[in-house]
Amino acid sequence: MTEKQKERVALDPTVLAVIANRVDAILREMTNTLLRSGRSAILTTARDFSCSIVTGDNRLLATAEGLPVHIFGSHLQTETMMKLHQDIAPGDAFLHNDPYSGNTHAADHTILVPVFVGDKHMFTAVAKAHQADIGNSQPSTYMPTAKDVYEEGALIFPATRVQRNYSDIDDIIRLCRLRIRVPDQWYGDYLATLGSARIGERRLIELVEKYGQETIEAFVEEWFDYSERRIAHALKGFKSGTYSASTAHDPLPGIVEESIPINITATVDAEGGHIEIDLRDNIDCLEAGINLSRATSVNSTVTGIFNVLDADIPHNHGTIRRIKVLLRENCIVGYPIHPTSCSMATSNVADRLINVTQSALSQATEFGVAEGGASLGAGTAVIAGKDKRRGNTPFVNQLVVTAMGGAASAMADGWLTMGVPVTGGLLLRDSVEIDELKYPIIIDKIVAVADSGGAGKYRGGASTRIEYGPRFADMSVAVMADSKINPARGARGGLPGRPHYIALRDNRTNEESEIGSFGVFNVGVHQRIVGIDAGGGGFGNPWERDPARVLEDVLEGWVTLECASNVYGVAFSGSGDKIAVDDQQTELLRRQLASA
Known part of the structure; x- marks a missing residue:
């Protein structure tokens, strides 16, 4: 003492x-x-x-x-x-x-x-x-x-x-x-x-x-x-060593034509109860708004660490002083020099940094976590325009009306309404009714998408499809969606989640045209913006999933019969809501998948 x-x-x-x-x-x-x-x-x-x-x-x-x-x-x-x-x-x-x-x-x-x-x-x-x-x-x-x-x-x-x-x-x-x-x-x-x-x-x-x-x-x-004692004790359950992992953010057309790598090296001292995260082996800041600030470089790393620790460990100075984060100046996951833009420092690359941190540490602990869906697409777009109902006054607001598939873990399926990784499941989804009252928009559909969560022993959270548009006059919709080229990765044999999708639909012809992942788009009164957010990555081999859970997924609409057979290796007898697992055929299918 x-x-x-x-x-x-x-x-x-x-x-x-x-x-x-x-x-x-x-x-x-x-x-x-x-x-x-x-x-x-x-x-x-x-x-x-x-x-x-x-x-x-x-x-x-x-x-x-x-x-x-x-x-x-x-x-x-x-x-x-x-x-x-x-x-x-x-x-x-x-x-x-x-x-x-x-x-x-x-x-x-x-x-x-x-x-x-x-x-x-x-x-x-x-x-x-x-x-x-x-x-x-x-x-x-x-x-x-x-x-x-x-x-x-x-x-x-x-x-x-x-x-x-x-x-x-x-x-x-x-x-x-x-x-x-x-x-x-x-x-x-x-x-x-x-x-x-x-x-x-x-x-x-x-x-x-x-x-x-x-x-x-x-x-x-x-x-x-x-x-501090709590986190030190928790780290004793890890395996000491140095662990590396990488992921990638989608390209930025016109700025970076290739995927943007995010690398991390984690050193765990289990006995001493310390962890060091080195982020210095990453590219310099880009002439773009996706660079992280010092705060988001640190807090995204810390979030990834807490995601593989006991949930009730206090999050304060005491725990954080057991964590050392190594940064460098003018690094995309370091700290920027003015006037470098970091307009999007709380999303995109930050989400990727959380994902890659928990992926690296999944090698050091039995409690592993895959990557979560990260996609500020149509359902989390910023809408803007003039509201004719209120004297043509301007309106601007960011919507949060989709789910974003959460990452599967070594213990549970991905959380359907997790949101992007930086929010930790604490961001609430909008009330459709309140959005339509406050802003001159109409939301036609929000529905979960089958087979969108990464398959695994534990399944990634599903994507959602949304369709909405303006009521009385054109409006702008700003999207900035990652995870189309590089969807959320699975872990320990789990499969990736579904990539995002964004399109404009003409309501008069019902024709749907895919648009870019980044940009500000005009949406007319006869149009709808359509989006599917990114699904979460799966954890563990899909053919190790409990067949009873696959049956439940099929009955609930999370997984199709085709995916249940071809990916999870589960066969059924019967039809409609009377189907049941065929144990003998399932065993045969899974032996074939395991030997492929």
Whole structure:
């Protein structure tokens, strides 16, 4: 025991647990505040926002149900706030969306509220919310082909003070309202995010007043130590060694004509309870918007690690200090130099980095994970136009109305509504009814696609097909879909998931024409955009899947009879909903598959 530990207040384990749960309750209250008071559908139905709490000395304390891509870099943002402002005081609030100084990407507007108890800055309440519009040159917060931040056009705020003495600094508000296409929607979301952080401030002060500053400071240190012990113990179940893996992002037409490789080397010290991830063996940043920021390079790696660990290990500074991530400057999965664009740093390459991290570590543990579907296609597109119902006012919003097949693991089938890997299953799917009320669109169909999840002993999550379009006037639809050329890979003999598909259909002729994976497309009132997102990869050999589960898949529509026979090696007797597994013929089919 160190001298510092000896000097701490003795903390009963029950008190430790009670305070830990109280901190999580504060985060959930922050989350509910933002969810119920936000303006845009991307916040109020999809819940594309996250809350976290950081200590006054910039250590991540708690994350509750925050999206992994948002919260693991929160401390980088508070470090910037502390570095740039020497006069931080109660009543301050800061707007931070600068990807060059700790934020994820420019679309994630983060409100930082320093929490003072007396004269001491004890915590910072952090609320990060994805915006529908941020002043980009195109009506989208994702610009994969932007050569630099100037072509991207986003307003950048490097921990800029937006409140003093609990009052707005109006210059900043005016600036945003003049540059953002949907100013009232943005301002409503700003107030919701600010309110969330202020709730966190109020509740944290109450927490310290109830237990005393000395007890809360002791809790912080003991909570970190407990969390560190948990991850160290979990890593003892791994096999020590160095493990490498690679994957690839689809080409970017006109920028990169070949698949973009993503490489990782993981070194596990099981006995010592440490893990090191080396990302330096990757290409330099591209003149495009898919480069990762420092925050997303780190948080995507950390997410991939947590995906193969016990789910209830706390996600905070204590666990993260057992993880070392090696980055280099000007690397696509490192950290960019201004004005390199990283408009899409929270998707695409970030999803690939999570996938390849968990693939590498699957070699070191029995709990392996395949790749998840990663495809910001038609169902997660950014729609924009003019709403004739509301005086021709502009609208911009990102939809989240498809599922994206989750990765299969060594224990379970892929999660149907996992979403892209960076969201960790915490992004909600839109309410169709609310989307149609808020925006002048009509959604005709959302249906699961058979045989789209990668086959395996455990099956990848299925794709979904969506069809939608404008009601009254043309609108633009921005898509930025990966996983057509390089679908989600399976693991340990599992097969890849289905590639994505995007097309425009003419409702008068019913003709469907496939369009590109990247771009902003005009959709007319007589057209529909049609999309199938990417399926998740399977885990283990398909002919090892329990025949009873294959039968259930067939009856539920996840797998066709043809796929059940040709891929899973399962034969049936009977017909319709009266079919049953033919054990003898199944054994014969599987022997043939295994020897092929």
